[in-house]
Each structure stands twice: as C-alpha cells, then as structure tokens.
Amino acid sequence: MNMSANLALLLLLIMTAAGAILIKDLIGAVLVLGSYSFFLALLWAWLGAVDVAFTEAVVGAGLATVFFLLTLFLTVPREDEGQLPRGQWPAYIGLPLLGMLLLYIAEDLPAFGDPASPPNVHLAPEYLTQSVPLTQTPNVVASVLMDYRSLDTLIETAVIFTAGVATACILRRSSVRGSRP
Amino acid sequence: MVHAHDSLIVQTIGRVLIPLIQLFGIYVLCFGQFGPGGGFVGGVIMGTSLVFAILVFGLRGLWQRVVFRVIRGDGVGLLVFAGVGGLCLIGGGEFLNYTDLPLPGIEGATRRFIGIFLAQVGVAIDVAVTALSIVLNLADSSSET
Numbered sequence: 581m582n583m584s585a586n587l588a589l590l591l592l593l594i595m596t597a598a599g600a601i602l603i604k605d606l607i608g609a610v611l612v613l614g615s616y617s618f619f620l621a622l623l624w625a626w627l628g629a630v631d632v633a634f635t636e637a638v639v640g641a642g643l644a645t646v647f648f649l650l651t652l653f654l655t656v657p658r659e660d661e662g663q664l665p666r667g668q669w670p671a672y673i674g675l676p677l678l679g680m681l682l683l684y685i686a687e688d689l690p691a692f693g694d695p696a697s698p699p700n701v702h703l704a705p706e707y708l709t710q711s712v713p714l715t716q717t718p719n720v721v722a723s724v725l726m727d728y729r730s731l732d733t734l735i736e737t738a739v740i741f742t743a744g745v746a747t748a749c750i751l752r753r754s755s756v757r758g759s760r761p
Numbered sequence: 762m763v764h765a766h767d768s769l770i771v772q773t774i775g776r777v778l779i780p781l782i783q784l785f786g787i788y789v790l791c792f793g794q795f796g797p798g799g800g801f802v803g804g805v806i807m808g809t810s811l812v813f814a815i816l817v818f819g820l821r822g823l824w825q826r827v828v829f830r831v832i833r834g835d836g837v838g839l840l841v842f843a844g845v846g847g848l849c850l851i852g853g854g855e856f857l858n859y860t861d862l863p864l865p866g867i868e869g870a871t872r873r874f875i876g877i878f879l880a881q882v883g884v885a886i887d888v889a890v891t892a893l894s895i896v897l898n899l900a901d902s903s904s905e906t
Binding site for chain 2: 630631633634635638639642643646647650651653654713714715716717718719721722723725726727730731733734737738740741743744745747748751752
C-alpha cells in the first residue's frame with residue numbers, strides 16, 4: 581500500500597472519529613463508530629499487527645456495536661442538547677499548543693520497524709527465535725499471550741468473566757430467572 | 762423476550778450465514794497458533810453467531826432452554842483455563858508452566874503446544890458465553906420497558 585492510500589485511510593479515520601462525536605442521533609453515531617473501528621483495523625493490518633487488526637475488526641466493529649445498539653434501545657436514542665459550558669478559550673489555546681508539543685516530541689521517536697529501537701533489542705529477539713523450538717507455535721503473538729504471559733491472560737479472562745457477572749447482577753430481571761418453560 | 766425477526770430475507774440469509782460464521786469461529790480458534798486469531802477472537806466470533814441466531818430466530822422452546830443452560834455456565838471457560846494451570850501443579854511444576862502437564866508419552870514443546878491450545882479453548886468459551894449473557898440481559902431488560 582503506497583503513501584497516498586495511507587493518507588486517505590488516516591483521513592477517513594479522523595473523519596469517522598469526528599463524525600461519531602458530532603452526530604446528534606446516537607444510533608447513527610454508533611454505526612459511524614463501527615466504521616471507525618473498521619478503518620482502525622485496516623490501519624493495524626497495514627502496520628503488520630494482524631492479530632490486533634483481527635480483534636479490532638471483530639470486537640470494535642461487531643460486538644461493541646451490538647452492545648451499544650442494545651443499550652440505546654434501553655434509553656432515549658438522542659443526545660441531550662444541554663447547555664454548552666461557557667469559557668472554553670483555555671481549551672482553544674491549550675490544545676493546539678499540546679498538539680504542537682507532541683509533534684515536536686514525535687521527532688525523537690525511533691523510526692517504524694527500527695531494529696535498533698529499545699523494544700526490538702530487549703526481549704523480542706528471544707521470543708521470535710525461541711517460539712517454535714520451545715512451544716511449536718509459529719504465531720509468536722499466541723505463544724507470548726498464552727505461554728510466556730499466561731498469568732496475565734488468565735487474569736484478563738477473569739476480568740471478562742467479572743464483566744459478564746456484573747452485567748447479569750445489574751440487569752437480570754425476573755423473566756430470565758423465572759422463565760424456565 | 763426476544764422475538765423472531767419477521768423478514769423472510771433476514772431469516773434466509775441467517776440460515777445460510779450462521780453455520781458458516783460458527784465454522785469460521787472454530788477455524789480461527791484452532792488455527793490461532795499458526796496464524797492470526799486465537800481464543801479471544803474465536804470466542805467472540807462464536808458468541809456473535811449465537812447472538813445473531815437469537816436476534817433472527819428469536820428464543821423459543823428447546824432452543825430457549827439450551828441458551829439459558831449455556832449462560833448459566835459463565836465460569837466454565839475460566840475453570841478450563843485455570844484447570845490447565847492446576848494440572849501443571851499436579852504434574853509437579855509451577856502454575857501454568859505447560860512443560861509439566863501430566864500427559865504421558867508427550868514431551869517438552871508438544872506439551873506446551875497442547876497447553877496453549879487448551880488455554881485458548883478456555884478463553885474462547887469464557888468470551889463466547891459472556892458475550893451471549895450480556896446481550897441476553899440487555900435485550901431482556903429492553904423488552905420489559
């Protein structure tokens with residue numbers, strides 16, 4: 581993919597992100613947010629992070645959209661047109677300054693894919709070379725997540741489980757509990 | 762309760778697509794050690810296919826009973842994952858150190874391979890059931906209001 585396609589992708593990403601914030605109709609905003617996740621997944625795939633792209637496409641564009649839509653059916657699908665807070669001039673001055681500062685700092689970051697950058701010389705070579713001999717797993721992401729960092733993944737699974745239980749505790753009503761036919 | 766979608770087009774497309782999506786989810790789960798994918802993504806795809814089935818065909822009869830049994834087993838995936846770690850303890854090693862899985866006749870790297878796969882199955886079950894449970898609870902509350 582050449583540079584102009586990347587720029588178009590980034591532009592679409594910013595446009596959909598702004599659209600998701602600016603659109604007043606919340607169902608439309610949720611759908612725009614789903615397309616934002618899709619463009620983000622394309623961007624991850626371009627950067628070579630295929631696993632992250634896959635997860636972003638499935639969760640961001642698929643499951644989260646369903647969750648948002650179902651939540652909106654429980655509420656009024658319209659943003660409250662409340663009073664905008666007064667005195668926003670510090671934001672108008674401060675945010676561009678912050679952006680310029682970040683752009684200035686970004687000059688010092690290592691180039692993308694630089695083999696001499698600190699993350700690429702510390703543990704990554706060991707993972708890349710030892711994954712197949714030690715675990716027979718060519719996908720290094722899977723071996724890192726499930727073997728080298730398996731305790732982290734176990735706790736993350738516990739977090740997902742907790743989210744499910746918490747949702748059930750808050751939302752479960754009598755019809756689920758008592759509807760054994 | 763969730764009612765079936767009344768459009769013939771949606772039902773026909775669902776009838777064709779849902780088995781394909783489930784097959785793809787199982788493929789992603791089993792292929793996660795060789796390519797992109799793995800337990801989390803496979804579980805989300807399988808859970809989403811079940812959600813799709815519920816939204817298209819509704820919840821009735823035997824299917825409803827099966828689904829409610831399924832969402833009661835919310836912790837089974839976590840139990841599978843932690844159980845693999847416990848098996849490693851029984852085999853004489855550290856928690857979640859797959860080299861010590863008590864599998865006779867299999868050594869070293871292959872044990873790690875099997876351990877990673879079992880852990881991914883646990884993650885997939887946990888994620889799929891949690892997604893289904895959250896969607897059912899949300900849909901159930903919305904139909905009561």
